[in-house]
Amino acid sequence: MNRQIQITIPYGCNLAQAICQQETSLQPEQISDVRIIKRSIDARQRHKAIREILTLEYALDGEKLHRPTLEDTPTCQQIQRLQTQKPATDPIIIVGAGPAGLLCAYTLSRAGIPVEVIEQGNAVEQRQRDVQTFWQGGELKPQSNVQFGEGGAGTFSDGKLTTRIKSPHRDFILQLLVQSGAPENILWDAKPHVGTDILQKVLQRLRRELVDQGVIFKFGSHFQGLCWHAEAHQAIIDGIARPFNRLVLAVGNSARSTFQQLRKPLQLESKPLAIGVRIEHPRNLIDKRQYGKWHQQMPAAEYQLRTSCAQRGVYSFCMCPGGIVVNASSEPEHVCVNGMSYHNRQSPYSNSAIVVTVDQKDFASSAPLAGMEYQRHIEAACFRASGSYAPPAMGAMDFIQQRHATSYATSTAPHAHFCNIAPLLPAPVVQALRLALPVFQQKIPGFIEEGVLIAPETRTSSPVRFPRDPVARHSTVSHRIFPCGEGAGYAGGIVSAAVDGVNTAMAILTQTP
Numbered sequence: 086m087n088r089q090i091q092i093t094i095p096y097g098c099n100l101a102q103a104i105c106q107q108e109t110s111l112q113p114e115q116i117s118d119v120r121i122i123k124r125s126i127d128a129r130q131r132h133k134a135i136r137e138i139l140t141l142e143y144a145l146d147g148e149k150l151h152r153p154t155l156e157d158t159p160t161c162q163q164i165q166r167l168q169t170q171k172p173a174t175d176p177i178i179i180v181g182a183g184p185a186g187l188l189c190a191y192t193l194s195r196a197g198i199p200v201e202v203i204e205q206g207n208a209v210e211q212r213q214r215d216v217q218t219f220w221q222g223g224e225l226k227p228q229s230n231v232q233f234g235e236g237g238a239g240t241f242s243d244g245k246l247t248t249r250i251k252s253p254h255r256d257f258i259l260q261l262l263v264q265s266g267a268p269e270n271i272l273w274d275a276k277p278h279v280g281t282d283i284l285q286k287v288l289q290r291l292r293r294e295l296v297d298q299g300v301i302f303k304f305g306s307h308f309q310g311l312c313w314h315a316e317a318h319q320a321i322i323d324g325i326a327r328p329f330n331r332l333v334l335a336v337g338n339s340a341r342s343t344f345q346q347l348r349k350p351l352q353l354e355s356k357p358l359a360i361g362v363r364i365e366h367p368r369n370l371i372d373k374r375q376y377g378k379w380h381q382q383m384p385a386a387e388y389q390l391r392t393s394c395a396q397r398g399v400y401s402f403c404m405c406p407g408g409i410v411v412n413a414s415s416e417p418e419h420v421c422v423n424g425m426s427y428h429n430r431q432s433p434y435s436n437s438a439i440v441v442t443v444d445q446k447d448f449a450s451s452a453p454l455a456g457m458e459y460q461r462h463i464e465a466a467c468f469r470a471s472g473s474y475a476p477p478a479m480g481a482m483d484f485i486q487q488r489h490a491t492s493y494a495t496s497t498a499p500h501a502h503f504c505n506i507a508p509l510l511p512a513p514v515v516q517a518l519r520l521a522l523p524v525f526q527q528k529i530p531g532f533i534e535e536g537v538l539i540a541p542e543t544r545t546s547s548p549v550r551f552p553r554d555p556v557a558r559h560s561t562v563s564h565r566i567f568p569c570g571e572g573a574g575y576a577g578g579i580v581s582a583a584v585d586g587v588n589t590a591m592a593i594l595t596q597t598p
């Protein structure tokens with residue numbers, strides 16, 4: 086008989102011995118198998134010890150435990166029920182090969198629906214070369230960069246898989262990633278993370294799986310807009326009008342030319358954003374603060390900070406422990422930054438976005454693309470300040486004390502341009518950051534003295550929302566068009582975008598005659 090147990094143990098303890106300490110009638114030799122169901126780290130009592138809070142399943146006397154796989158997830162069973170026996174029709178066209186588009190493609194193709202994925206960027210192998218060339222001072226490819234290409238915006242990321250949304254599809258997504266080569270601990274860790282190095286391999290395996298399921302990928306292919314008369318819908322792809330029955334738009338939050346194309350036909354709306362900087366510290370500083378004397382035995386530490394200043398929310402976002410700050414630009418002569426880590430999170434730095442909420446009052450317009458223009462204005466100012474793609478940077482203390490910007494060491498690829506960043510950001514954002522950083526310094530001593538600010542962090546979420554039916558998930562303008570994922574304004578982060586992709590596919594399957 087298998088049993089479940091919840092235990093709190095010192096970090097790194099042997100699991101069988103820990104079970105026996107709680108179940109005193111057992112000897113470690115009797116425990117023949119252990120499976121972790123949930124694990125989180127508790128550092129609240131770090132002056133005494135760091136603990137792991139575990140939910141475990143164990144078996145006794147030679148028995149082995151069943152380890153659930155992708156096929157065991159309720160989502161797979163749901164797809165099976167919706168599986169179509171109908172002869173193949175025209176493929177469903179999915180624009181965008183980010184988490185939303187890929188998971189939508191996986192779900193539909195598993196159910197027997199033909200799918201074609203249109204992605205303006207390159208497949209991950211070539212995309213990796215394009216991004217490295219750019220980071221080494223070469224050309225920025227507007228269609229293949231840190232935002233665009235196979236895997237979408239999260240390919241060059243920390244690969245954090247945390248999400249605030251609760252969805253039954255989360256397990257399905259994590260199991261699919263594990264089946265494609267992601268480490269198994271993402272299934273049980275409270276704060277799962279993959280790392281860009283593993284993520285890029287996972288994407289290649291996932292593509293092979295999708296191709297085996299019949300999905301057609303068209304990389305370097307650009308969706309340029311829509312035209313429709315009565316019931317005849319056409320998508321303009323690489324200059325050619327293609328009729329379609331169903332079109333999924335999973336274009337991500339940086340698809341500016343696409344937002345421009347779709348602004349009128351799909352009645353896009355502007356939405357609030359968060360704008361700011363990335364702050365970088367020596368990893369040691371953060372690790373010591375979070376883990377005390379145990380920091381060398383622990384993985385790179387995370388933090389989450391939030392306050393309210395000048396009637397605005399200011400918060401840390403998308404933290405990359407043991408990571409690097411990367412140039413995440415996608416538009417010529419515009420600069421923006423983000424964070425990325427490898428699986429082992431061994432960089433001597435840790436970074437996080439510190440962002441301030443902004444809305445239509447700041448954009449001084451309620452026009453649908455006002456938020457996007459606000460982002461562009463900041464990114465263009467940052468490019469002009471350095472005269473190149475080197476992101477502007479400044480010591481956090483120099484920023485607070487409004488003094489001359491001296492240079493500091495930073496991980497920023499390829500390099501940063503030290504200058505006064507305050508004039509490059511909107512005044513309310515600067516004001517809120519100057520008030521918030523001292524609050525964060527109280528929580529993490531050294532946060533200001535040892536912090537370097539790298540600007541700008543502008544792509545935290547989509548500047549627009551595509552109105553859609555809450556149940557059927559099609560656009561409120563056309564029942565053949567399905568806006569999906571972060572770009573459409575319905576997700577934030579890898580997992581929630583992927584969940585939206587699955588939900589969109591389920592909605593299409595339910596409606597497919």
Ligand SMILES: Cc1cc2nc3c(=O)[nH]c(=O)nc-3n(C[C@H](O)[C@H](O)[C@H](O)COP(=O)(O)OP(=O)(O)OC[C@H]3O[C@@H](n4cnc5c(N)ncnc54)[C@H](O)[C@@H]3O)c2cc1C
Nearest residue numbers: 181183185205233237238239242245308337570571578579
């Ligand atoms: C550097 C970086 C680090 C990040 N780190 C994390 C993290 O650790 N954890 C996390 O949860 N989130 C992270 N994010 C955010 C995360 O990547 C996004 O939330 C997620 O990728 C959104 O998924 P999506 O599928 O909706 O859109 P995207 O991933 O943006 O994918 C959209 C795709 O559509 C394509 N496309 C757009 N327009 C067209 C067109 N007209 N024709 C053809 N193709 C088009 C784009 O090229 C792109 O590949 C990070 C983002 C960045 C940039």
